Amino acid sequence: MSETLENLLQETRTFPPPPEFASRANGTEDLYAKAEADHEGFWAEQARKYVSWSKDFTHTLDWDAPFAKWFADGELNACYNAVDRHVEAGNGDRVAIHWVGEPEGDTRDITYSDLHAAVQRAANALQDLGVRKGDTVAIYLPMIPEAAIAMLACARIGAPHSVVFGGFSAEALHSRIDDAGAKVVITSDGGYRRGSASPLKPAVDAALDHGDTSVEKVLVVKRTGQDTPWTEGRDVWWHEALEAADATHEAPAHEAEHPLFILYTSGTTGKPKGIFHTTGGYLTQSAYTNAVVHDVHPESDVYWCTADIGWVTGHSYIVYGPLTLGATQVMYEGTPDTPHQGRFWEIVEQKKVTILYTAPTAIRTFMKWGEDIPGKFDMSSLRLLGSVGEPINPEAWMWYRRVIGGDRCPIVDTWWQTETGAIMISPLPGVTETKPGSAQRAIPGIGAEVVDDNAQPVPNGHGGYLVLTKPWPAMLRGIWGDPERYKETYWSRFEGLYFAGDGAKKDNDGDIWLLGRVDDVMNVSGHRLSTTEIESALVSHPKVAEAAVVGATDETTGQAVVAFVILRSEAVAEADEAGEGADIVAELRGHVAKEIGPIAKPRSIMIVPELPKTRSGKIMRRLLRDVAENRQVGDVTTLADSSVMELIKTGLSKGT
Ligand code: WTA
Helix, strand or coil, X not given: CHHHHHHHHCCCCCECCCHHHHHCCCCCCHHHHHHHHCHHHHHHHHHHHHCCCCECCCCCEEEECCEEEECCCCEECHHHHHHHHHHHCCCCCCEEEEXXXXXXXXXXXXXXXXXXXXXXXXXXXXXXXXXXXXXCEEECCCCCHHHHHHHHHHHHHCCXXXXXXXXXXXXXXXXXHHHHCCCEEEEECEEEECCEEEECHHHHHHHHCCCXXXXXXXXXXXXXXXXXXXXXXXXXXXXXXXXXXXXXXXXXXXXXXXEEEEEEECCCCCCCEEEEEECHHHHHHHHHHHHHCCCCCCCCCEEEECCCCCCXXXXXXXXXXXHHHCCEEEEECCCCCCCCCCHXXXXXXXXXXXXXXXXXXXXXXXXXXXXXXXXXXXXXXXXXXXXXCCCCCHHHHHHHHHHHXXXXXXXXXXXXXXXXXXXXXXXXXXXXXXXXXXXXXXXXXXXXXXXXCCCCECCCCCEEEEEECCCCCCCCCEECCCHXXXXXXXXXXXXXXXXXXXXXXXXXXXXEEEEEECCCEEEECCEEXXXXXXXXXXXXXXXXXXXXXXXXXXXXXXXXXXEEEEECHHHHHHHHHHCCXXXXXXXXXXXXXXXXXXXXXXXXXXXXXXXXXXXXXXXXXXXXXXHHCCCCCCCCCCECCCCHHHHHHHHHHCCC
């Protein structure tokens, strides 16, 4: 970490907001002072400004640390906010979603009126299938409009959704369905990925194959038309259910603290955490941040967030934020290099995108492909760029600004988490003088600090742990079914402060620079993966005795998964006999993909005779990281057996 600190301290470039941008920006300087003077009053004002309430709240915050209730006696409907009210206001003809399928020419423009018709029928269809307020619904879909429609229909009837990323395996889907007790799963026959139709529904079948399941019905969207296995009595086509359903559905009012969704994310243990969010506070902060940070002007912008709906970024900044504001946005189904590496920029040109929100890993990939590719397209419509998911290194930031933003667009580097629900630390594009690589400071209404081991704020120029100092409206309300784990994970490290799990430093101006995770969570291409979760997947393979996983620095993906594996002695003997070392590695990589999903597949697996452990038996990942990153191995004095590292290195150089 100290090397990173040194590099970042040398970064001195700054970019003031263009005056014209500043003159019409939603996020203004005075918001900071207002929020500082009256934290609750500030949020009450945002709640009434950005959200329509069926019943106004009289009370802003109940804070029984660490449990918060925001706007608790208020009532609202999130789907009404995202859809109906825009139609009522006369904006039904405005395009809500310019959907772009991966196959070229496969596009759909969906207006707010279209969305209104769809969510009403979908809400009725879910009710016809027996879904009631409080029941959970799992959504496992590709990036098609039905994903947003399904989420909104759930919100409409008060059924918390649990979206599972389409890249997760049947095993991962199974444990998430099980944990949330989902009554219905919404999926599709398949989706388009890298030029071909790939099936999705078979993973649902496999997930439900475990027998005992809470799932009663599977609703299947026809996307690709490929042959799909069918379970009579359980499976229902989405289009048939919607056609059969009533066309009108009145959005009922739900309590502000009614659960809106559960979203699973990796933590430091093997079991993913079901982070749950409620309605009023979450909607307020996602809409507010989309307005003041992304500077969305619904009447004139074309906004595009490239995240997948399976991650929190897709929840807050494809579905709830922009639709609550009534914005027009692009939603893209496929990968950035299908059918060619200029696909993103072609979409920007065709749809005249004005605001682009993407991840550093994508930016670094585009850098690698070369700037002549975006150079072929007219991207003069762009006026703001955003980054999210991991620290953005200054060179990638500068490239993004120059090549994509034509040196004229401000960049907002936004720090937040699944748990925070919405953006917490970011420049305001019309106010902040930006610095390449820094998320800078807490946005108005949010309190963030960098502290040392004793919870004391560090002086400028020093590093420590990122904490959040005040409750915020979109904060997680807990871990589904496990309030103790919520307290322990986030609130036990420092008294009264939310521990984010990220390292950070303050520069000489007091601006915050994020330095990556300080726990056993890795960040690979902006996706959170837990070392322990991958280790348990490896150990569940019959040939593996023990495994240790580390995140090694990777130029493109930020970090890469590197695994050290001790095989069971029978497996070693067998492999030696057959000369099968490489086969075992391939087999184990495949096994991790099956257990968790292809995103968790280790970049490399090293078969080792021993693992470095402390006397208390804790694996010293720091030393393994040294090996994975080809560095001189650090201090080994706390190892139970200091010869282990020699053994590992000799073993590796022999190529076992
Ligand atoms: C990291 C994604 C540096 C961080 C919204 C955090 C970032 C984790 C940034 C949350 C950023 C996210 N700069 N690091 N701008 N944004 N992170 O839950 O480590 O998928 O704790 O939420 O991503 O990942 P999650």
